[in-house]
Amino acid sequence: MKTKLILSTLSIACGLLFGETKLEYWSFGADTAGASFENGNGGIKNSGINASLWNHGKVKGMEADGLGHFVLANTGSSYRRVPALDYPIVPYSSGRYRLVIEFKAWSLDPSNNGSLGFEVSDANNRRIVGLNLSAEKGTEAKIRFSARSATGWQGKGIDYAGYQTQLKENRTIRCTIDFDLDNATATYYVNGAVVKTITDFKADSIAQIKFFTDSKWSKLNTVKIQEMGFIRLAAATPSTEITL
Secondary structure (H helix, E strand, C coil): HHHHHHHHHHHHHHHHHHCCEEEEECCCCCCCCCCCCCCCCCCCCCCCCCCCCCCCCCCCCCCCCCCCCEEEEECCEEEECCCCCCCCCCEEECCCEEEEEEEEEEECCCCCCCCCEEEEEEECEEEEEEEEEEEEEEEEEEEEEEECCCCCHHHEEEEEEEEEECCCCCCEEEEEEEEECCCEEEEEEECCCCEEECCCECCCCEEEEEEECCCCCCCCCCCEEEEEEEECCCCCCCCCCCCC
């Protein structure tokens, strides 16, 4: 009986440690070619438990290819967010979360530095954490990570870190930010490798998730996204010594 109790306790602890909940998530595998941000009319499917609707509909040139990717091609600036307004009564004011975007391939126009962005923001529309992709100096691509911090770059309250890569990529590049509203930490990852950890992360609540391309985004850019979303992570479990 004692052994069963200990094993049961370990099983529960492991479940809490490794469990996660997809709150808003798009993986595009079930999307038909041409699906965009439409809601209820064959748009890209949100498999998260919230399944929030985008604030506006279709964007020409930002569409599923029917092969498991969301493709941006021959399109300019655009802005979409979920939920359409803010999360009611700000339910995400504590806990651990992950923002993720997984690229399958891209080809970026070297002539400008227009940015694709995926962000979490607060009720005042201020960025909490963000991931951006852009051309850099006409010779390489840059993935830029950012997070709210108590100090931040030049005292402006945002920490930044960059990851340099090629203007043309045909490999999976998974970018994630894990952030903890309670313990003031945020960690940036590329394909599971740590880029940077900050220990003065500062945010009070989560109101919305944003996807956008800015005003400089070139119509010559082509980007394939394999999945993207917003995840709640299990609470961190303190390590304890267990004698079997």
